[in-house]
Amino acid sequence: MSVAECGQAGNVNTGDFDPAAVICRRARAAGAWVHVDGAFGLWALAHPEFALRAEGVPNADSWATDGHKWLNVPYDNGIVLVREANDLRSAMALNAACLTTTDAQADREPSHYAPESSRRARGVDIWAALLSLGRDGVADMVAGSCHQAQAFARGLASHGFKILNQVVLNQVLVSFGSAEETRSVVDKIQRGGILWCSATVWQGRTAMRISVSNWATTADDVQAGIDEIVRAAFKE
Ligand SMILES: Cc1ncc(COP(=O)(O)O)c(C=O)c1O
Numbered sequence: 001m002s003v004a005e006c007g008q009a010g011n012v013n014t015g016d017f018d019p020a021a022v023i024c025r026r027a028r029a030a031g032a033w034v035h036v037d038g039a040f041g042l043w044a045l046a047h048p049e050f051a052l053r054a055e056g057v058p059n060a061d062s063w064a065t066d067g068h069k070w071l072n073v074p075y076d077n078g079i080v081l082v083r084e085a086n087d088l089r090s091a092m093a094l095n096a097a098c099l100t101t102t103d104a105q106a107d108r109e110p111s112h113y114a115p116e117s118s119r120r121a122r123g124v125d126i127w128a129a130l131l132s133l134g135r136d137g138v139a140d141m142v143a144g145s146c147h148q149a150q151a152f153a154r155g156l157a158s159h160g161f162k163i164l165n166q167v168v169l170n171q172v173l174v175s176f177g178s179a180e181e182t183r184s185v186v187d188k189i190q191r192g193g194i195l196w197c198s199a200t201v202w203q204g205r206t207a208m209r210i211s212v213s214n215w216a217t218t219a220d221d222v223q224a225g226i227d228e229i230v231r232a233a234f235k236e
Helices: 020-030 041-046 048-054 085-092 123-158 179-192 219-234
Strands: 004-008 033-037 062-066 078-082 171-175 198-202 205-211
Touching (some): 004 020, 020 033, 041 062, 041 123, 078 085, 123 171, 123 219, 179 198, 179 219
Parallel strands (some): 004 033
Antiparallel strands (some): 171 205
16 A cells, blocks of 8 residues: 545644545545544544544544643653554564564564654653543543634624634634734734734635633633734734
8 A cells, every 4th residue: 555645633724624534435445545633633532512523534544643732731742543553563663683572462562663762651641631531521621622712713703803714623713804914913912922823824815823722721711812812903
């Protein structure tokens, strides 16, 4: 198999999902590998409402996600999941005369499944977060961020700003007019220190990209963010 198709579960701008069910069906017919980049969006599968957009994602061959995004554990907790363990092993296995060799089927050798041979126990952070939150806790965190993103969009729209995307997850794209006007608002926000948003270009339009993913964000924080954005947009 030499062809790979990569879809996103949680688009970096809109938060939306590529149609994985269709992609997987077509890729299977063509003998291609399907990888899903779910850096933050894969966690949405924990919540029944937001998992609806992920139809077909489980049919992929491999998935990547980050614990250091929506799960809120420290950098650098990237995770790759591969349907067939042997596929990962054949890509990553590390052999040298000085290394212990094990029967991979019987004994799991960690360095046969990751790019590094020496690393700290990153998985402990993820294990502890999942143990303390449980599935319901992850689902609540996902839903909380998504509802706060909707509140951001509603609040900004009520001040007359244009929301460019359908807010289907935790991402909001806002335009403040021309590319220069939008970049100027983003610049003021970044220097203001109340909240941090980046500028992006989506479908040819420059936008402020609001990404709500911190577990500690409250409704008051969202309102303070909206007030700050309104100040930055209307004040010279
Ligand atoms: C959809 C998506 N893929 C990949 C990445 C890269 O993530 P990292 O280098 O933190 O693993 C990001 C980071 O924002 C992302 O949003």
